[in-house]
Amino acid sequence: MEVKDFYFDLPEELIAQHPLKNRDESKLMVVDKNTGKIESKIFKDIIDYLHPGDCLVLNNTRVMPARLIGSKEGSGGKMEFLLLKRIDKDRWETLVKPGKRAQIGSRFTFGNGELKAEVISLGEEGNRVVKFEYDGIFEEVLDRLGQMPLPPYIKETLEDKERYQTVYSKEVGSAAAPTAGLHFTEELLKNIKEKGVNIAFVTLHVGLGTFRPVKAETVEEHTMHSEYYVMSKETADTINSAKANGKRVIAVGTTSNRTLETIADESGRVKEQSGWTDIFIFPGYKFKIVDALITNFHLPESTLIMLVSAFSSRDIIMNAYNTAVKDNYRFFSFGDAMFIK
Structure with a gap:
């Protein structure tokens, strides 16, 4: 299967x-995964498509303020660090720009020196493994110094950082x-619960591999990035109960x-x-x-559109996407939603 089969203009x-302004007032395209029938709604209408006893599974991960702007010790050159994956308490795999300034042994400082870092090894795909030095609790230091790592296709400044977090x-x-979870409000979730829908949470920490392009020509050649997940016993029991019923x-x-x-x-x-x-779903x-x-x-041509196509069919999903373009749906992180039923 060729990657170009998942291209759309x-x-x-x-x-x-x-x-x-209001999370739940995005457009909602409802697609029948078997027939391809399309309906156009508003996101808050999702409640009409959920039935008592259904189990709605949400990812409760929270985005780190993972973008750090600092300077190289000695030269003072400006550097950007993006935290990708925690290896242990103080060691992180990071994406560093410009990378040529971040050789093994290079040291960097952030803020007024309350956070420092040293490159200790090279990671995958040109990433750097760094060890941080600080006083106190790392998460609190990161909250003070870090910025929200918005995707590269968002060029405007985000006024309220919480809008890039689910409620x-x-x-x-x-x-x-x-x-997908950005569309839910606390009120909408309350109404969904009151309808008799069970809500369960999993955690999957989203990595930047989400935004990496598929460079292979065929889908089967692509290697997926790995991400850390957690499922609790309570969530497992809720899901299994829904399935059993x-x-x-x-x-x-x-x-x-x-x-x-x-x-x-x-x-x-x-x-x-x-x-x-x-896991790579296509x-x-x-x-x-x-x-x-x-x-x-x-x-x-992303792994995400491949997954969505697997859930229905490539033809049905590509038709839905072309319809979304024609009908001026908004795309990507802050865009509109699709419900495939």
């Missing part, structure tokens, strides 16, 4: 640069937001979807566990547990 003006974000560790499991976002499909056994049951997943994959999917509109 996206006008730049449809890439959302800022969130809407239920809890477990700090992501380099990017699980964006013949109800649907609805994943909010590709991250929740990948977590569920990683953990589920062939009978569609899950259990408490944590670990790393590099057309031909047989879903074990997820019955419906809420997602945003993704980049052409």
Whole structure:
């Protein structure tokens, strides 16, 4: 299967640069995964498509202020560090720009010197492993000095950093937001619960591999990045109960979807566990547990559009995307949503 099969022409003006004033007033495209029938709604209408006993699975990861601007000791040259993955207490895999200034042994300082870093080894794909030095608690230092790492296609400044967090974000560790969840408000979630829908949380810390282009010519040649996930016993019990009662499991976002499909056994049951997943879902994959999917509109030729296509069919999803372009839907992180039922 060729990567170019997942290309569509996206006008730049449809890439959302800022969130809407009200989270739940984005457009919602409802797509029947079997027939391809399309309905156009508002996101808050999602409640009409959820049934008592269904289980809605949300990713409660929280984005770190993972972008640090500092200077190189000695030369004073400006440097940008992006925290990608925590190796242990003080060692992180990072993306450093400009990379040529960050050789092994190079030292850097941030803020008024309250945070320092030394490059101790080279990581994957040109990344750097750095060791941080500081007094106190690292997360508190990062909160003071770090910036929100918005995706590269968002050029405008974000006024309110919380708009790049879901209202239920809890477990700090992501380099990017699980964006399908950005549409939910606390009131909408309350109304969904009152309808009798069960809400369960998983954690998958989103890495920057989400934004990396697929460089291979064929889909099968691509290697996925790995991301850390956690499922609690409470969540596993809630999901298994819904399945046992013949109800649907609805994943909010590709991250929740990948977590569920990683953990589920062939009978569609899950259990408490944590670990790393590099599952790559593309057309031909047989879903074990997820019955419906809420997602945003993704980049052409990305692993995300491949996953969404696997959930329905390539033809149906590419038609939905071309319809979204024609009807001026907003794309990517701050864009509109799709519900595939």
